Amino acid sequence: MTCPHCASATTKEQAQKTALGYRPFRCSACKRLFNERTGTPFNFLENSTDIVLLVVLWRLRYKLSLRDLAEMFLERGWEFTHEAVREWKTRFAPLMTVRYYPMHGFGSFDSVACFCCAFDELCNYFCPRATAGEPVSLSDQRQLFCERLTALQLMMRMAS
Structure with missing residues (x-):
């Protein structure tokens, strides 16, 4: 660990620990005692x-x-x-604190609206619909998803 006072790399870890359990060090160059918290915003805290x-x-x-x-x-x-x-x-x-920018990457609200519409359309395309309200089996859902994904990939290849 480098010394926060003189930036020397010649430090020795001491045997005892601080009251909160942090490792103390002694710098061989400036002879000062410091611990892991010294030089950080957490220095001088009385709690963990x-x-x-x-x-x-x-x-x-x-x-x-x-x-x-x-x-x-x-x-x-x-x-x-x-x-x-x-x-x-x-x-x-x-x-x-980390700032949250919900429109990061979108130039305007129109771009966001266009993206949301396309996303909803894509979700509805992949969502299996049952006729007359009966449930669709998992194997049928998987097969339908694969068929629609293949068709979508083919359309994307043809468009590019």
Whole structure:
């Protein structure tokens, strides 16, 4: 592991672990002691990284209140305040949040509408329909699908 203080690669792992179970290292060049968290956003956390990230994930995903999260984890043996949850969310939510762009790749709503119509048409083409409401057996569904797929592939080859 490289030293976060002087970027030296000559480090030695120490025998004891930190209170949270992280491996400490000593740099041979600058003689400073550091652990796996040093130099990361997770440095100076008093709780386990897994717990902190789980709290932030639940806050973002399920929109639980700050006090509810603190109470839920208190019942599981992890003690922290709702203010800690607020601080963790501010600090770690930007690292976890991924933006969702539903129209990414489509130039306009007309393109999306055209794609959706074509997709629905294709799904309906492959969907086996029963006459008079009786079910279609699985072997018949498979055979019909293969026939329609072959016909569609032939049409695509002829069109190109």
